[in-house]
Amino acid sequence: MAAHSLSTLSRAPLRRLLLPAVLAAAPPPRRLSFARPRPIGSRPPRPRPSSSPSGALLGAGGPRNRAGLGCRAMSSSTNSTVVAEKSGDAEPLPFVNDKHGGVIIEMTAPMDPQTFSASLKASLATWREQSMWLEALIMPKGIRGVWIKLPISLANLIQPAVEEGFWYHHAEETYLMLAYWLPSTTHTLPVNATHRVGVGAFVMNDKREVLAVQEKSGVLRGLGVWKFPTGVVEPGEDINIGAVREVKEETGIDAEFVEVLAFRQSHKAFFDKSDLFFVCLLRPLSFDITKQESEIEACQWMPIEEFAAQPFVQKHELVKYILEVGLAKVDKEYAGFSPIPIKSAFTDKISFFYLNRRDLDRASGSSDL
Numbered sequence: 001m002a003a004h005s006l007s008t009l010s011r012a013p014l015r016r017l018l019l020p021a022v023l024a025a026a027p028p029p030r031r032l033s034f035a036r037p038r039p040i041g042s043r044p045p046r047p048r049p050s051s052s053p054s055g056a057l058l059g060a061g062g063p064r065n066r067a068g069l070g071c072r073a074m075s076s077s078t079n080s081t082v083v084a085e086k087s088g089d090a091e092p093l094p095f096v097n098d099k100h101g102g103v104i105i106e107m108t109a110p111m112d113p114q115t116f117s118a119s120l121k122a123s124l125a126t127w128r129e130q131s132m133w134l135e136a137l138i139m140p141k142g143i144r145g146v147w148i149k150l151p152i153s154l155a156n157l158i159q160p161a162v163e164e165g166f167w168y169h170h171a172e173e174t175y176l177m178l179a180y181w182l183p184s185t186t187h188t189l190p191v192n193a194t195h196r197v198g199v200g201a202f203v204m205n206d207k208r209e210v211l212a213v214q215e216k217s218g219v220l221r222g223l224g225v226w227k228f229p230t231g232v233v234e235p236g237e238d239i240n241i242g243a244v245r246e247v248k249e250e251t252g253i254d255a256e257f258v259e260v261l262a263f264r265q266s267h268k269a270f271f272d273k274s275d276l277f278f279v280c281l282l283r284p285l286s287f288d289i290t291k292q293e294s295e296i297e298a299c300q301w302m303p304i305e306e307f308a309a310q311p312f313v314q315k316h317e318l319v320k321y322i323l324e325v326g327l328a329k330v331d332k333e334y335a336g337f338s339p340i341p342i343k344s345a346f347t348d349k350i351s352f353f354y355l356n357r358r359d360l361d362r363a364s365g366s367s368d369l
Contacts, residue, residue, distance in 0.1 A: 093120060103145075107148065110154065113156055113159070116160055147180075151175045167179060194274050195275065196275050198277040199231060203247060203282045205287060207301070213297075225310065250295065251289050253289065254285040259280070259335075281326065340352065
């Protein structure tokens, strides 16, 4: 403890002693050495500012520890410095800081690949030099992660970025995100989105008939198997909203979300992603069926006993459990998870916290949280 305290107390005096010597020995700054970053949220000097939050940009991609990544970054860093010194007129690329010690370069306007390559090298050299001086002054670490967001219209800039040491992080319909790690250590950038979210709907009317469909595509196509309505939650869509939407799209039935009854996690599913499948209880508000012609072969209200007697249901444990929890909710004391809207200390956006409200109220002795 004494040694730790001494180190902490002597940190500021040591910085004051080192600062004059370091500044005296520092070479004159190059034109591109200290590019001034734009503050987060400011409009770049090119069309369309960034609309993606840092969480979206960083929350999702490649393996955390890629073989040879550190070596590639170091090799590229040497080349970047040499080229930057030879081409002092290269302008660093515009960027914004993220919340995790990194920067985001969001390209929006066309650029010649050679010009882009020179500017990228200049930017990396600048950030690397700044980090070195900060470390010499015993200051907080400089920039570590570098992100480049390339719209599909600028696909010609992918090769220069990859040649500089960037790797693919994730891609969407309209853009590709590339990543780079400045330090010589193993990178700690977050991986790409790992899960897809699906929903299945247990909908029963007063006649103890469940809403069942036959699909036109997929593994059950043409087998005559009746199943529950299912689907995938869309980006930015809540589970409860997605379940209601899927039932409406596939069957034309208006329904009210009640609870999440259970969920299943599986791995190596769609494109090797993991899968979260939420079983939802919905209460029907209408009863006249209008099937979705593009995806649904047939749709009906089916007696629960007839649905359960299908050979497919008897062999498929997931469907058996969905029936069990659905009937337990309808007939017994089973309690699922209902959504509670909540706010965060960091944002005013509303999110949903799913909990067993009934048992929570019993445990707390009150209906209020």
